[in-house]
Each structure stands twice: as C-alpha cells, then as structure tokens.
Amino acid sequence: MRRRILPGVCCQQNQILWFFHRRRSTVTKLKRFLGNSNTLEVHDTANEKSSCQLDEIKVEHRHWYDTIGQAKADKDYDNCAWCLGSSTR
Ligand SMILES: [Zn+2]
Numbered sequence: 731m732r733r734r735i736l737p738g739v740c741c742q743q744n745q746i747l748w749f750f751h752r753r754r755s756t757v758t759k760l761k762r763f764l765g766n767s768n769t770l771e772v773h774d775t776a777n778e779k780s781s782c783q784l785d786e787i788k789v790e791h792r793h794w795y796d797t798i799g800q801a802k803a804d805k806d807y808d809n810c811a812w813c814l815g816s817s818t819r
Pocket residue numbers: 772773774778779781782810811812813814
C-alpha cells in the first residue's frame with residue numbers, strides 16, 4: 731500500500747530538484763566555456779553554479795570558447811572559483 735504512493739512523490743521531488751539544479755541561468759550556451767571580458771574570469775557552463783551569476787554578465791562581455799585552452803590563449807582569464815576552481819589570483 732505504501733509503495734504505491736511514495737515512489738511517485740519521490741520522483742516528483744527529484745524532478746523539481748533536477749529542474750532547479752540544471753537551470754542556473756537563462757544564458758544561451760553557444761559553447762562550453764564562457765569568458766567574462768569585464769572581470770576576466772572564465773566559466774565552465776557544463777559545471778555552472780548559481781554563484782557564477784552568468785545572467786549578470788553583459789552580452790558585450792560574453793566570449794565563448796570550446797576549450798579552456800582557447801579561452802586562456804585569447805585573454806588572461808582567471809578560473810571562476812565556483813565552476814572551475816583553482817583560481818590563480
Ligand atoms: Zn563559474
């Protein structure tokens with residue numbers, strides 16, 4: 731009897747958690763890595779955290795890269811402490 735109700739509730743809660751976990755920002759991801767040319771920080775959007783606040787990056791400051799290497803070759807970016815870690819500053 732209990733089994734018939736509880737799994738459904740669990741599933742629903744997991745879906746809601748999954749939804750909030752995945753939808754950190756409304757930024758359209760063109761490539762995996764997003765550099766902010768204003769703060770000179772680079773983010774890994776595949777590991778985005780709410781603290782990254784990608785929505786706060788102005789469109790003209792957004793620079794997209796396929797790899798972290800491309801980003802660092804283009805500008806002197808620092809790793810975002812939230813999604814990449816090992817900040818070098
Ligand atoms: Zn980040």
